[in-house]
Amino acid sequence: MTLVGRDRHQSELLCLLTRQRLVTITGAGGAGKSALARAVAGRVGPGTVLVDLAGLGPGDGPGDRTAPPVPPWGGGPPPGLLVLDTCDRAIDACARLAEDLLSALPDLRILVTGRESLGLPGEHVVVAGPLPPADAAALFHRRSGGLAADPGVLARLEGIPLAIEIAAEHLLDGPRLAALLDTGVFLDLPAGPGHPARHASLRTAAGWSRAQCQPADVRAWERLAGLAGPFRPEEAEWALAAHGAHDPSEAVARLVERSILLVERGPGGRWYRMPFHLRAFTK
Known part of the structure; x- marks a missing residue:
């Protein structure tokens, strides 16, 4: 599908890829990370290879660090840009692959998508946050065939x-x-056939996010889902401490890393917000 909006993100990513060898797009489930990466890859042009890793499990991917990596583009010449799309379920394996390929191929650039970053030195992270109202309205208009949604409901x-x-x-x-x-x-309404299985519905997308969390992360997620609207870091930590969390600040940091909590900058500093489909998923 044609990408609607994200013009600023596309320009930022194209600029970054001229000077950074490893760039990762993170964001909540359903934020459009894959669509953004594919749009950028299309603008880079020939010499781009896209690898969809959505089917990988936790134990899949390269294993022995002393063995040469298997190029995911086959036996041909290496591409100028490799897109590793949807690394969520095999973060460690994808990190090993990216590190090995970047070391072996000095001219290679890699664009990654996932709910969390690979955690490698030199990795530049771009967050695909919510669409602004004008882009949200344009996306609805395009996908609905010309309808204009009520702005308040949208x-x-x-x-x-x-x-x-x-x-x-x-x-x-x-x-x-x-x-x-x-x-x-609404959480269970099916998405259209153009969406991948992990986005079959909003509930499915939330479940995919939950699958990458440890039990402690899930408990923190469930406790913070009750906080309405944007909240300050100290509010999140107080809420977790009241439920006996061992290290509330670390628990909050893990949810931010996994794109369960979104970071917003505003008056007074930093605020957190949990997307509505992730809040509702715990009920």
Whole structure:
């Protein structure tokens, strides 16, 4: 599908890839990381190879660090840009592969997508945050075939591209969308056939995020889901401490790393927010 919006992100990524060898796009499930990476790859042009890693499990990927990496582009010449798309379920394996390939091929650049970064030295991270209202409205209009959603109801989708596309595909532009959001039914509405299996619905996307979390992360996620609206770091830590968390600040940091909590900058400093489909997933 044609990418709608993200012009600033595309320009930023194209600029970064001229001077950085490893760039990672992170963001919550359904934020449009893969679509953004593919759009950037298309603008880079020939010499780009895209590898979809959504099917990898935790034990898959390169193992022996002393063995030469297996090029994911086969036996041909190395590409100028390698896109490793959806590294969520094999972060360690993808990190090993990226590190080995960058070491062996000095002209290679790698663009990664995932809910968390690879954690490698020299990695530059770009966060695919919520769409601004104008882009959200444009995306809904395009995917719905010309409908204009009620701005107040559309705002409840919090700029999450997957949520906006599901609403548009079901032609939900006002009271019906509000009702489905109120009852929680919206989480289970199926996405269209153009979406990958991990985005079959918002609930499926949230479940994919949960699968990469440790039990302690899930407990912190469930406790912070009750905080309405943006909240300060100290509020998050107080909430976790009240439930007996051993290290509240570390628990919050892990949720930020896994894109369960989004970071916002505003008056007074840093704020956290949990996307609505991740809050609702715990109920």
